[in-house]
Every structure is written in C-alpha cells, then in structure tokens.
C-alpha cells in the first residue's frame with residue numbers, strides 16, 4: 001500500500017492574470033479552488049492512475065473540513081489528526097508568460113500531543129513493504145527534524161520512504177537515508193551550496209554524492225527542462241515535454257506520484273522516467289492541481305525522449 005503524509009495541507013486558490021503588478025491592484029481571472037498540499041496531490045494523482053493510496057493529514061477548521069469532504073468525494077481514504085485553528089489557503093497566480101507566483105501560508109500550530117497522535121495512527125497502519133510518501137512543508141510547531149525521525153523509525157521496519165521536502169527539513173531527513181528523494185534542481189543546488197544550474201551532468205554528479213550515503217534513487221526535476229532519473233549506476237536524462245501549460249502547480253507532486261506508482265509496480269528505470277515525464281507534464285495542462293487524464297498521459301508517453309548519460 002502507498003501512504004502519503006501531508007503535514008501542511010492547503011486549499012489551493014489558483015488564478016491567472018495578464019501580468020502581476022507588485023504594489024498595485026490586480027484582478028484575478030479563472031479562479032479554481034482545490035484540496036491540495038503535496039501528499040494530498042500525490043494521492044489525487046495516484047487515484048487517477050487507479051492506484052490505491054491512503055492520505056494521512058493534519059487538518060483544522062472549516063478549510064480542513066472542506067479538504068476532508070473533497071477527498072471523500074474523490075473516494076480517497078483519509079486518516080486525519082484534527083488540530084486547532086485553520087488549514088491554510090495558498091494563492092497561486094500564473095501570468096500570461098506562465099510565470100507562477102506562489103503565496104503559501106505557514107499553517108496552523110501542531111503541538112507535540114497531536115504529533116504523537118499522528119505517530120500512533122501511522123504505526124497502526126503502515127507495515128513493512130509499504131511505501132510512505134513524506135511531502136511538503138512542516139506546519140508551525142513542528143521541528144525541522146520531523147521527517148528525519150519518521151524516516152529513521154520506518155526505514156528500520158523495512159518501509160520505503162519517498163521524500164519531497166526542502167530547506168532544513170530536507171537537510172535533516174536525507175541523513176536518515178530515505179529510499180528516494182525528488183528535489184528540484186534549485187533545491188539540490190541550494191542544499192549543495194552551489195549556484196543554480198539545470199545542467200544534467202553537474203546535477204547528476206551532485207546526486208551521486210548523495211547516493212553514496214545509501215539513498216537508492218534520486219530524481220531531480222528541472223521544470224520545463226525535464227528531469228534526471230538515477231538508480232544504482234544508471235542515469236537517465238529525460239528532455240522536457242512541450243505542452244500547452246495551464247498551471248504548473250502540482251507538476252512536482254504529479255511526478256512524485258508517478259515515482260511511487262512505478263516503485264509499487266516494480267517498473268524499470270526507463271519506464272519510471274517515461275511515466276514520470278508524461279504524468280508531470282500532463283499535470284501542467286490542467287487547471288489548478290487537477291491531475292491529467294489517462295488519455296492525455298497515454299499521448300504524452302509516446303513523446304518522451306530518454307538519454308542515458310555517464311557520470
């Protein structure tokens with residue numbers, strides 16, 4: 001079974017405008033509201049791939065209830081720990097040149113008692129041979145080693161952990177050797193303390209250093225420039241797909257979903273790359289965080305170009 005944990009869910013309000021004017025009045029068009037947050041988006045995409053998953057999330061207030069109801073309507077099994085306050089609302093604004101501005105709130109306070117409640121819920125459900133996706137920011141009140149502690153706990157039980165986090169949370173978590181990490185190029189360069197680059201060879205060399213610690217698989221996403229897929233000594237670069245972009249919000253999460261799907265179904269690295277590229281590019285063609293349809297994914301699968309590279 002695939003389990004996703006969203007520590008900081010959100011209602012995403014995605015909108016567009018011609019061009020964003022800082023310090024002025026902006027009138028938004030095409031406003032779409034959706035239940036989101038990284039792990040939740042991963043589960044939404046898995047659902048469209050007809051892959052079962054269970055959502056774990058901290059939820060709060062009316063916005064939390066909206067998310068719970070939306071997931072119920074999608075028939076996504078959800079196990080929530082309810083906390084005080086309100087689940088956040090994040091605003092995403094895309095301009096006519098597909099430049100995305102994201103305004104993400106911090107999220108409600110999660111105290112140590114609620115964290116223990118979540119730990120008990122996870123322990124009661126997750127078994128060895130399951131997959132656990134830890135994705136997104138931590139809410140307020142959570143220590144930056146929260147994911148690190150979960151990885152250490154579940155890896156010992158034989159659970160494969162997929163990590164999509166950034167900043168200090170990423171820094172602590174990778175020390176505990178998750179099975180797979182999916183930083184984007186910016187996050188990886190930031191972690192390695194080097195100037196941002198989308199050069200596949202440079203990125204692959206940095207990823208190799210991380211894999212030397214025991215991380216089995218590294219996938220580095222590079223937005224419209226594609227992605228790098230690394231497992232054992234195999235390195236594959238996939239060129240970005242040309243798509244009609246409606247909203248890039250959720251593209252990274254769609255890629256993480258594809259990776260979870262591929263691992264659960266024991267696909268080869270080539271197949272992992274093909275599915276991940278088609279599913280993530282497909283997510284860019286829909287509004288908000290809506291996953292791509294099966295038909296769109298099948299069409300994009302035909303367009304993926306892979307290149308094996310040596311590092």
Ligand SMILES: Nc1ncnc2c1ncn2[C@@H]1O[C@H](COP(=O)(O)OP(=O)(O)O)[C@@H](O)[C@H]1O
Nearest residue numbers: 184221222223224226227241248251252280281
């Ligand atoms: N503008 C785009 N055109 C085509 N594919 C895209 C575009 N933006 C993202 N993608 C696809 O989604 C993947 C993840 O996007 P990226 O922006 O790197 O992730 P994140 O949201 O985690 O930063 C990319 O590797 C690519 O396959």
Ligand SMILES: O=P(O)(O)OC[C@H]1O[C@](O)(COP(=O)(O)O)[C@@H](O)[C@@H]1O
Nearest residue numbers: 036037038090136137250251252253
């Ligand atoms: O937890 P964070 O880092 O604030 O990110 C949450 C936001 O990222 C998203 O999950 C989208 O992420 P990606 O665009 O990276 O796939 C939104 O749905 C959500 O608002």
